[in-house]
């Protein structure tokens with residue numbers, strides 16, 4: 001912490017608060033809070049007292065002199081990818097953006113070094129500054145890619161607000177520790193900080209709580225203040241585990257400026273066991289292709305149970321509610337077709353991985369579950385590797401006269417000697433989803449070797465080998 005930026009703690013001039021709000025907002029924005037609420041996307045509003053008038057008025061575009069608002073949500077780079085839990089808060093931001101408001105996705109390049117204790121039973125493993133920097137870079141790329149897909153593939157022809165990615169390292173790295181404690185620290189009351197649920201539960205735990213973790217809420221409160229001061233941001237969005245931190249921000253800003261700000265939470269997405277879906281529980285479904293392929297993401301949503309699919313369609317897609325009703329009517333008639341789950345999976349995969357990612361997920365589904373050779377034939381090396389994650393991959397040169405058994409041996413797929421030979425004759429081997437029982441058959445391009453120069457070798461029920469033929 002270095003520069004004394006905090007001396008600027010003061011009442012925020014209105015002109016500055018609205019500085020960024022110069023763009024016209026579409027009239028439909030007046031239903032802004034009602035629509036996501038009807039979808040079940042907004043769970044709690046803070047402070048409760050503001051929910052009836054102040055907050056709706058803030059987003060009511062019919063009011064004379066009203067301007068676009070700025071809303072933010074923070075993401076700590078404690079991992080190198082966003083996940084499905086984060087996606088929900090991002091959808092919250094996108095709904096504001098679609099209604100013409102400006103949104104900020106804040107990467108917590110500094111807060112991640114402390115580790116948020118909210119909702120956790122023990123402290124996070126400390127991460128090196130270098131690791132956090134690399135993660136922050138990856139999250140920024142992920143956020144920008146999602147915002148670009150959103151703008152490119154889900155535009156509705158109406159003027160939207162801006163989407164900005166910031167990193168709180170930009171202001172915390174400038175801070176001088178003693179200066180920060182003296183100016184900011186003086187405005188927080190220990191009693192209030194100690195009363196937070198996240199602090200209480202951790203203080204009672206056998207491991208206790210570190211000062212760094214305890215101080216976390218002060219940094220998040222300062223972020224809110226900073227964004228209020230510099231971007232006119234009056235609303236912070238977060239998962240429902242963030243309410244305590246949001247309250248600290250509200251109290252700090254209110255104390256310093258006399259202005260009202262607000263918090264909105266989204267429900268926490270949980271697994272079937274009820275655990276929050278995310279890094280900490282080790283059950284995250286990632287948005288980064290290298291960690292969870294488009295096919296796996298697609299399948300995660302196709303597998304959702306009938307009793308949660310309608311809720312997820314409302315939460316994770318922009319489909320209008322009447323269209324969701326219609327999809328559900330079709331679904332109820334023939335649930336085994338999984339029409340609703342497939343639509344949900346398609347919408348989310350398109351948002352996260354673009355049209356190309358959705359096409360890839362569908363190709364992989366065809367290739368794996370419908371044994372489609374056409375689908376295999378147009379797959380790239382990357383898709384095949386993603387699809388058959390456990391498969392070994394070899395690059396082989398196709399010599400003239402290469403037979404089925406030569407191929408199996410070169411790929412180290414069968415044992416040497418008669419046992420390997422028998423595995424083929426007894427029907428345990430298939431190439432490109434077709435059983436091959438003659439070990440001496442010579443490979444035929446177009447049948448054993450696909451147009452894309454690949455062969456998918458399967459031994460037994462689940463051992464896959466991908467072969468890329470060189471110099472065809």
Ligand SMILES: Nc1ncnc2c1ncn2[C@@H]1O[C@H](COP(=O)(O)OP(=O)(O)OP(=O)(O)O)[C@@H](O)[C@H]1O
Pocket residue numbers: 073074075076077078084085086088089116237238239240241242266267268269270276277278279280281
């Ligand atoms: N499963 C979830 N459902 C809804 N919101 C979530 C979920 N997981 C994370 N979030 C929200 O996303 C935002 C960023 O979270 P962050 O990156 O700090 O992860 P986190 O909450 O620490 O979770 P974890 O480390 O367990 O993945 C927060 O507002 C958080 O509440």
Ligand SMILES: N[C@@H](Cc1ccc(O)cc1)C(=O)O
Pocket residue numbers: 073074075076106107108111116168219220221223224238242245
């Ligand atoms: N505390 C949030 C992330 C965050 C970081 C900085 C903020 O200003 C806001 C939110 C979480 O761990 O989920």
